[in-house]
Amino acid sequence: MKNLEWATLPFGYVQADYNVRCYYRDGKWGEIEVSSDPNITMSIAATCLHYGQEGFEGMKAYRGKDGRVRLFRAKDNAERLQQTARGILMAEVPTDLFIEMCETVVRLNEEWIPPYETGATLYLRPLLIGTGAQVGVRPATEYCFLIFVTPVGPYFKGGFQCNPYVITRQWDRAAPLGTGRYKVGGNYAASMQANHYAHEKGYAAEFYLDAKEKKYMDECGAANFFGIKDNTYVTPLTDSILPSITNRSLMQLAEDLGMKVERRPILEEELSTFEEAGACGTAAVISPISYIDDPDNDKRYVISKDGKPGPISQKLYDMLRGIQYGTEEDKHGWVTFVEM
Numbered sequence: 001m002k003n004l005e006w007a008t009l010p011f012g013y014v015q016a017d018y019n020v021r022c023y024y025r026d027g028k029w030g031e032i033e034v035s036s037d038p039n040i041t042m043s044i045a046a047t048c049l050h051y052g053q054e055g056f057e058g059m060k061a062y063r064g065k066d067g068r069v070r071l072f073r074a075k076d077n078a079e080r081l082q083q084t085a086r087g088i089l090m091a092e093v094p095t096d097l098f099i100e101m102c103e104t105v106v107r108l109n110e111e112w113i114p115p116y117e118t119g120a121t122l123y124l125r126p127l128l129i130g131t132g133a134q135v136g137v138r139p140a141t142e143y144c145f146l147i148f149v150t151p152v153g154p155y156f157k158g159g160f161q162c163n164p165y166v167i168t169r170q171w172d173r174a175a176p177l178g179t180g181r182y183k184v185g186g187n188y189a190a191s192m193q194a195n196h197y198a199h200e201k202g203y204a205a206e207f208y209l210d211a212k213e214k215k216y217m218d219e220c221g222a223a224n225f226f227g228i229k230d231n232t233y234v235t236p237l238t239d240s241i242l243p244s245i246t247n248r249s250l251m252q253l254a255e256d257l258g259m260k261v262e263r264r265p266i267l268e269e270e271l272s273t274f275e276e277a278g279a280c281g282t283a284a285v286i287s288p289i290s291y292i293d294d295p296d297n298d299k300r301y302v303i304s305k306d307g308k309p310g311p312i313s314q315k316l317y318d319m320l321r322g323i324q325y326g327t328e329e330d331k332h333g334w335v336t337f338v339e340m
Contacts, residue, residue, distance in 0.1 A: 002111050002151075006118035009153035011283060018108040019148040020101045023131075024091040029145075032101055034108065040144070045133035047140040053130030054185045055084035058282040061106045061122040061149075061338065063113045064326030069106060071124075071336040072324050074099050076245045081128060083243075084182040089139040090128055097145075098126065099336065105147045106338045112151050116325065119159060123152045123283075155283035156204060160317055162290035162304045163204030165220060165279070167268070168194045169296055172211040173219055173240075180219075180240035187242075188222065195221060205279065207292055209268060210238060217266040220279035223287065226250065227266065227274035228312050234274075237263040246280045246320070252332060253319050259312075268294070271301035276310030286317045 004014075021033045047053040057077045062070045078098035085092040102124060106113070114120035126147045132140030156163060171194040174180025174187055191206070198206040198221070205221030217225055217236050224244040226235040233254035235247055251261045271277070277289040288309040292301045304310065309317070322328025323335065 001113075001115065004114075004151065006114045006120045006151070007153075009114070009120045009151055011152045011155045012150075014112075014150045016109045016112045016149045016151075018105065019146055020105045020108070021144060021146040022093075022097065022101065024143040024145070025141075029091075029094070029097060032097075032104060034104070038148070040146070042129075042131045042144070043133040045135060047130030047132060047134050051130070051134070051137055052184065052186045053088055053090055053140055055081060055088065055090065055128045055183055056185070057081050057124075057126040057183060059102065059124040059126065060282060060324070061113055061124060062324045062326075063116050063122075065116050066326050067116075068326060069110075069113060069338040069340065070324060070326060071099075071102055071106070071338060073245050073249065073334045074102050074336045076248070077126065080183060080243065080245065081126060084184060085128060087179060087182040088184060090130060091143045093126075093128060093145050101145070101147050102126070103336070103338050105149055107340060109149050110340055112149060114151050120151055120153050122149050124149050152283075155281075156287055160286065160288070160309060160314075162288045162307055162309060163279075164202070164290050165205055165207045165292045166198050166201060166203040167209060167292060167294045167296070168197060168206045169209065169214055170194070170197075171206075171208075173208045174211065176210075176212050176240055178240065181242060183242055191222065203293070204287065210265075211240065215267060217268060217271070220287075220289075223279035223281035223284065225266075226278055226280060227271070228276040228310065229274050231258075232260040232262055234262045234264070234266060236266050238265070244281055246282055246285060249320055249334065250280055250286070250316050253316050254312075256319075256331070257312075257315065271303070274303055276313050277303045278309075278313050285320055286313055288313050
């Protein structure tokens with residue numbers, strides 16, 4: 001195992017030993033290639049550089065209390081990348097190839113998997129890019145699928161604790177009927193100004209309303225939103241936000257706890273009725289929300305009266321993390337073991 005200060009790792013990039021790659025040429029995927037080179041060579045006319053033919057996933061490998069290494073819902077990540085590929089006309093990566101490459105890159109970089117209970121994990125970044133040269137606006141005929149890894153600490157400094165958010169109306173993350181439901185780089189580029197604004201004002205992240213009417217809750221920065229009230233887990237229903245695998249997992253766990261789950265439009269005014277709320281995603285799992293400011297209307301929606309995570313958010317967080325680390329039963333078959 002690498003000699004790193006695991007407990008103080010930021011959520012950043014540390015170059016590991018190996019990455020894995022596979023190329024799509026002549027209508028088919030080739031063999032898996034192992035590389036120690038962190039660089040990519042491609043045509044200056046590659047479609048990923050000019051026309052945004054690029055999609056990616058975010059995953060983690062967890063070293064459990066029992067010493068075994070687990071991937072969480074890898075099949076779902078594969079299916080989401082396939083959905084992204086269909087959305088912007090890229091070659092789809094077969095599920096078997098996706099999972100084999102995930103397992104291979106984790107094995108190759110075993111020494112970079114953080115120890116149990118350090119708060120750090122091994123982050124996997126599967127990346128699919130159009131490498132074929134085109135000058136006209138059309139899909140590439142060649143693609144590269146690669147996965148690199150990096151050990152990371154918590155996404156938010158301090159880990160599982162309440163954070164403030166701010167509603168922004170000056171920027172939209174994604175347009176209705178656009179690419180918001182796909183995990184493509186352009187969506188994140190569109191969020192950078194708003195994210196910079198939020199950080200400059202002292203917030204953890206920005207909060208988007210729907211782009212069409214500016215009435216309904218959309219995304220929390222780069223994460224899905226959920227609220228809890230009356231023993232009900234409520235999360236937005238819209239085609240313009242990313243279908244979060246973490247959110248899907250939390251919805252299932254909420255049902256396991258006997259809660260009602262609702263996916264529906266959420267008016268901004270409803271924020272004042274939530275007993276708990278959070279942003280959720282692979283990086284942070286859950287980021288509980290302390291309050292949400294709406295500067296345009298001089299409003300503050302206080303979610304956590306004492307500034308601490310609520311009991312249901314804490315329970316859901318503990319359950320999901322427990323499954324990922326092997327201390328909770330995996331009732332739904334979400335875990336893939338990586339045999340070393």
